[in-house]
Amino acid sequence: MLYKQIRRNKYKTILVVCIYLLLFAIVGALVGYYTSGDFLYGIILASIFGFFYTLFMLFQGSRVVMYMNDAHEAPYEEYETLYTIVKNMAVLAKVPTPKVYVIQDDSLNAFATGSSPKNSAVAVTTGLIKKLNRYELQAVIAHEMGHIRNYDVRLQTITITLASIMTFLVDMMFRSRRSSDSNAGFALVGAILALIVAVVIAPLVNLAISRAREYQADATAARLTRNPMALISALNKISENPKLDNVPRQSAGMYIASPLSSEWFSTHPKMEKRIERLEELLK
Numbered sequence: 001m002l003y004k005q006i007r008r009n010k011y012k013t014i015l016v017v018c019i020y021l022l023l024f025a026i027v028g029a030l031v032g033y034y035t036s037g038d039f040l041y042g043i044i045l046a047s048i049f050g051f052f053y054t055l056f057m058l059f060q061g062s063r064v065v066m067y068m069n070d071a072h073e074a075p076y077e078e079y080e081t082l083y084t085i086v087k088n089m090a091v092l093a094k095v096p097t098p099k100v101y102v103i104q105d106d107s108l109n110a111f112a113t114g115s116s117p118k119n120s121a122v123a124v125t126t127g128l129i130k131k132l133n134r135y136e137l138q139a140v141i142a143h144e145m146g147h148i149r150n151y152d153v154r155l156q157t158i159t160i161t162l163a164s165i166m167t168f169l170v171d172m173m174f175r176s177r178r179s180s181d182s183n184a185g186f187a188l189v190g191a192i193l194a195l196i197v198a199v200v201i202a203p204l205v206n207l208a209i210s211r212a213r214e215y216q217a218d219a220t221a222a223r224l225t226r227n228p229m230a231l232i233s234a235l236n237k238i239s240e241n242p243k244l245d246n247v248p249r250q251s252a253g254m255y256i257a258s259p260l261s262s263e264w265f266s267t268h269p270k271m272e273k274r275i276e277r278l279e280e281l282l283k
Contacts, residue, residue, distance in 0.1 A: 016155060057115070057161040058157070061157040066101050069103065069244075069251055070246065079100065086122060105127055107241050107259070108125060110141075112148050139227065143256055146218075150216060155213075163250045210253040218278060231278055235274060235278075242256075242257035243259055253268070
């Protein structure tokens with residue numbers, strides 16, 4: 001079952017990358033036409049920038065994502081219990097022990113990132129450490145180990161990278177001035193279409209895969225800990241205060257609960273639904 005899930009997630013990664021590359025090319029072409037009147041220029045620019053940035057993220061993605069989310073590597077002396085829990089859950093999940101980060105925030109949340117289990121990392125808020133008991137914290141870490149073991153972290157890293165680049169290209173487009181006013185009406189329509197692709201369609205692609213990943217990670221946590229009630233209790237507490245300030249929208253889907261104050265397209269299933277599925281495991 002595990003290997004089938006990993007294989008499915010690898011296929012999903014390829015599919016999502018292909019879809020994003022198509023959207024990428026569309027945005028690049030529209031940006032190129034709007035800024036210079038040349039579709040091909042935009043596609044080439046987007047392709048070169050996208051290739052090198054994706055390559056960089058695959059090797060250094062964990063550090064970049066942690067920096068984006070204001071997470072810092074946890075001092076072992078101060079967070080020894082957390083390190084012990086992470087190590088124990090990694091052994092149970094049969095994955096290398098990830099690096100451990102903390103976010104100095106009173107909210108209750110956590111996430112995992114990395115391009116593969118070998119270079120993965122987990123981050124938790126200080127509020128989560130303070131409010132959850134040991135069993136609940138184990139369940140949350142086990143949930144993140146599920147994402148790592150199932151290669152969800154690689155998929156998320158790639159989608160964050162490509163979404164960030166599309167947002168950058170659209171931002172560059174609206175900051176630029178066209179060298180010619182010919183076909184200005186068509187260029188404006190193209191700009192609007194590029195904005196729709198980057199802001200609406202790309203998040204919908206991510207939405208299509210992220211909700212299923214959360215259910216799978218919850219089930220993995222229940223199996224690893226053999227204690228679904230611990231995760232149920234943790235999710236109930238997290239649902240009371242999951243919001244963080246200054247979280248990049250692109251990385252919101254990584255968290256165990258949405259850290260955003262408001263979302264057009266929620267990347268997570270409703271907490272009640274997740275708890276209901278876990279309660280079914282108790283029957």
